[in-house]
Amino acid sequence: MHRYKNISAPVIKRLPRYYRFLGELRDKGVIRISSRELSDKMGFTASQIRQDLNCFGGFGQQGYGYPVESLYNEIGHILGLDHTYNAILIGAGNLGKAVAMHMSFEKRGFRLTAIFDNDPKKIGTVIRDISVSDLDDLEQFCSENKTDAAIFCVPKNAAHSIADRLYRVGVKNFWNFSHYDLSVHYDDIIVENVHLNDSLMILCYKISDANDIPDDTTA
Amino acid sequence: MHRYKNISAPVIKRLPRYYRFLGELRDKGVIRISSRELSDKMGFTASQIRQDLNCFGGFGQQGYGYPVESLYNEIGHILGLDHTYNAILIGAGNLGKAVAMHMSFEKRGFRLTAIFDNDPKKIGTVIRDISVSDLDDLEQFCSENKTDAAIFCVPKNAAHSIADRLYRVGVKNFWNFSHYDLSVHYDDIIVENVHLNDSLMILCYKISDANDIPDDTTA
DNA sequence: AATACTATGTCAAAAAATTAACAAATAGAG
DNA sequence: CTCTATTTGTTAATTTTTTGACATAGTATT
Numbered sequence: 323m324h325r326y327k328n329i330s331a332p333v334i335k336r337l338p339r340y341y342r343f344l345g346e347l348r349d350k351g352v353i354r355i356s357s358r359e360l361s362d363k364m365g366f367t368a369s370q371i372r373q374d375l376n377c378f379g380g381f382g383q384q385g386y387g388y389p390v391e392s393l394y395n396e397i398g399h400i401l402g403l404d405h406t407y408n409a410i411l412i413g414a415g416n417l418g419k420a421v422a423m424h425m426s427f428e429k430r431g432f433r434l435t436a437i438f439d440n441d442p443k444k445i446g447t448v449i450r451d452i453s454v455s456d457l458d459d460l461e462q463f464c465s466e467n468k469t470d471a472a473i474f475c476v477p478k479n480a481a482h483s484i485a486d487r488l489y490r491v492g493v494k495n496f497w498n499f500s501h502y503d504l505s506v507h508y509d510d511i512i513v514e515n516v517h518l519n520d521s522l523m524i525l526c527y528k529i530s531d532a533n534d535i536p537d538d539t540t541a
Numbered sequence: 542m543h544r545y546k547n548i549s550a551p552v553i554k555r556l557p558r559y560y561r562f563l564g565e566l567r568d569k570g571v572i573r574i575s576s577r578e579l580s581d582k583m584g585f586t587a588s589q590i591r592q593d594l595n596c597f598g599g600f601g602q603q604g605y606g607y608p609v610e611s612l613y614n615e616i617g618h619i620l621g622l623d624h625t626y627n628a629i630l631i632g633a634g635n636l637g638k639a640v641a642m643h644m645s646f647e648k649r650g651f652r653l654t655a656i657f658d659n660d661p662k663k664i665g666t667v668i669r670d671i672s673v674s675d676l677d678d679l680e681q682f683c684s685e686n687k688t689d690a691a692i693f694c695v696p697k698n699a700a701h702s703i704a705d706r707l708y709r710v711g712v713k714n715f716w717n718f719s720h721y722d723l724s725v726h727y728d729d730i731i732v733e734n735v736h737l738n739d740s741l742m743i744l745c746y747k748i749s750d751a752n753d754i755p756d757d758t759t760a
Numbered sequence: 761a762a763t764a765c766t767a768t769g770t771c772a773a774a775a776a777a778t779t780a781a782c783a784a785a786t787a788g789a790g
Numbered sequence: 791c792t793c794t795a796t797t798t799g800t801t802a803a804t805t806t807t808t809t810g811a812c813a814t815a816g817t818a819t820t
Contacts (some may be wrong), residue, residue: 325753332807334746338739342720356767365725368767369809376769384768385816401742402749420639421737430738431745471748495748497741501561506584512751514744516737518640519649520557522716523620525733526650527553529690529714530621532731534544551777575797587797588779595799603798604786766817771810778805787796 326378326400333374337401339364340374344394356387403431408468409497412484413475414439414447414454417499421475422449432471436463440480457484464491471495478502545597545619552593556620558583559593563613575606622650626689628716629682631703633658633666633673636718637694641668651690655682659699676703683710690714697721 343364347355361368375381375388378400382388398404409432411418418437427434437449440457447454455463463469472493476484481502488496494511498504505513562583566574580587594600594607597619601607617623628651630637637656646653656668659676666673674682682688691712695703700721707715713730717723724732 325750327750329750330807334743335739337746338736338742339722341742342739358767363725364722367809369811370807372768373770373808380769382768383816384814385766385818387767400746402745403742405745405749407745407748416639416642420635423635425737425741427741430741431749432741471744495744497744503558503561503584506582512744512747514740514747516735516740517557518644518735520554520561521733521735522644522646522649522651523557523560523622524553525690525714525716525731526621526624526626527556527619528731528733529626530624530650531544531546531548549777577797586779588781589777591798592778592800599799601798602786603784604788604796606797762820764817764819766815768815769813771812773808773810775808776806778803780803781801783798783800785796785798787794789794790792 329377333377336366336374337397340371341394341397341401344390344397347390348394352390354387354389357382359387401431403429405431407432407470407495408435409433409471409473410436410438410463410469410493411473411475412438412457412460412488413477413480414441414444414449415475418473418475419449421473421499422452434473435467435469438463460484460487461491464488464493469493471497474498474500474504476500482507548596552596555585555593556616559590560613560616560620563609563616566609567613571609573606573608576601578606620650622648624650626651626714627654627687628652628690628692629655629657629688629712630692630694631657631676631679631707632694632696632699633660633663633668634694637692638668640692640694640718641671653692654686654688657682679703679706680710683707683712688712690716693717693719693723695719701726 343360357368357371360371378396381393381396409427411422411434414437422434422437434450434452437452437454438457438460439445439454444454445456472488472495474481474485474496478501481500485504485507489508489511496504496511496513498513498515499518501517501519504511562579576587576590579590583590591601597615600612600615628646630641630653633656641653641656653669653671656671656673657676657679658664658673663673664675691707691714693700693704693715697720700719704723704726708727708730715723715730715732717732717734718737720736720738723730
């Protein structure tokens with residue numbers, strides 16, 4: 323097995339969407355689908371779909387289309403969902419708790435192995451079968467338990483020092499919910515950001531842009 | 542005042558990041574900054590920064606750079622953060638609760654006016670000074686209270702019908718956390734998606750890609 | 761078995777986004 | 791006040807991404 327290098331970021335970002343739509347089709351019992359049909363459903367062009375999929379191999383058959391089930395599985399494999407990466411969650415506040423409760427990690431290639439917080443009131447409470455640990459025990463835990471990734475749900479001012487500690491014990495993959503740009507400070511880490519504030523501001527921009535009636539420039 | 546049309550999506554996506562970094566600089570008391578310095582901090586090229594900002598006007602001064610404070614305010618204004626859009630939250634589960642508790646809506650151009658759920662156990666509970674309402678009262682609330690946007694924290698299977706109801710009462714701006722592609726079903730709505738599953742899968746891809754040692758093709 | 765039709769994989773063209781280059785303008789030092 | 795250092799705004803070049811076109815291969819029907 324070899325992985326696919328030099329796949330462009332736009333293509334990678336579209337993969338989960340393919341996965342989602344193909345999963346729906348599979349659940350509906352659809353056996354095959356053409357790039358044109360998929361294009362109608364997903365809002366991409368058929369050409370783009372063919373080109374995207376072709377980055378990873380020729381999954382389709384001319385005159386027939388793509389077999390839904392096996393393409394779904396292929397994309398899952400390309401995404402690496404058949405791995406089981408151990409992830410720890412840092413920060414058991416509202417957001418951290420929600421992420422822990424809400425996500426189906428197992429279906430996305432991960433397993434949640436520990437949750438850390440520095441608030442004595444939270445330490446010892448149980449979230450999804452996991453007892454919240456003291457943040458002071460972070461290094462020890464990571465040295466005793468293989469830890470592939472950290473889910474970062476901490477406030478901005480705490481982010482830097484905790485990121486440092488994780489980096490030093492070799493945790494270099496982050497799912498980052500904090501308003502802090504990890505990637506600016508280290509160059510050999512992998513970060514996937516979820517910047518909720520940014521997203522909300524973009525919505526604000528779009529609404530403002532749409533609501534505003536363009537001025538009559540001659541007025 | 543006229544708004545800026547035909548700004549490309551990549552530029553818009555970078556605006557919140559500029560806003561964040563400029564806010565930090567302002568808080569540190571930095572008065573002015575050049576595109577080169579900002580480029581070092583943010584990881585964009587200086588050229589891109591100049592070109593991005595220039596979409597909205599000439600905020601800089603040759604030989605001097607950009608005034609931090611006023612540029613920060615300008616970008617806030619461009620983003621529309623000086624609006625106060627009324628937003629309702631649909632779904633008071635873990636994620637909905639976390640979003641309600643965690644976000645500073647007022648700083649992002651919004652005000653949270655109501656929270657809805659269909660679970661009798663949740664109706665009447667209070668989240669951030671707002672009592673959760675019965676989802677059955679959705680239409681009545683929207684007809685009596687100006688509602689600019691809906692924050693969509695509902696499970697996939699409920700998404701379609703609720704989106705329909707909102708659309709019918711004229712709510713057409715969505716901050717969508719559900720695993721459901723709203724934009725595919727309506728073409729005159731504004732949607733900003735937060736697809737946590739997609740994001741986690743992309744992290745999985747990146748980790749898998751980096752971990753895999755490229756095969757010796759001759760083996 | 762032959763034929764008409766469908767739909768992929770791929771190559772080429774077009775569009776979009778990023779980066780580079782530079783002239784014009786200002787700051788600041790001497 | 792002049793001269794040099796900067797640094798923008800802007801145009802041009804490059805790179806990346808998307809879209810279009812089509813030959814080839816396979817399906818399905820008669």
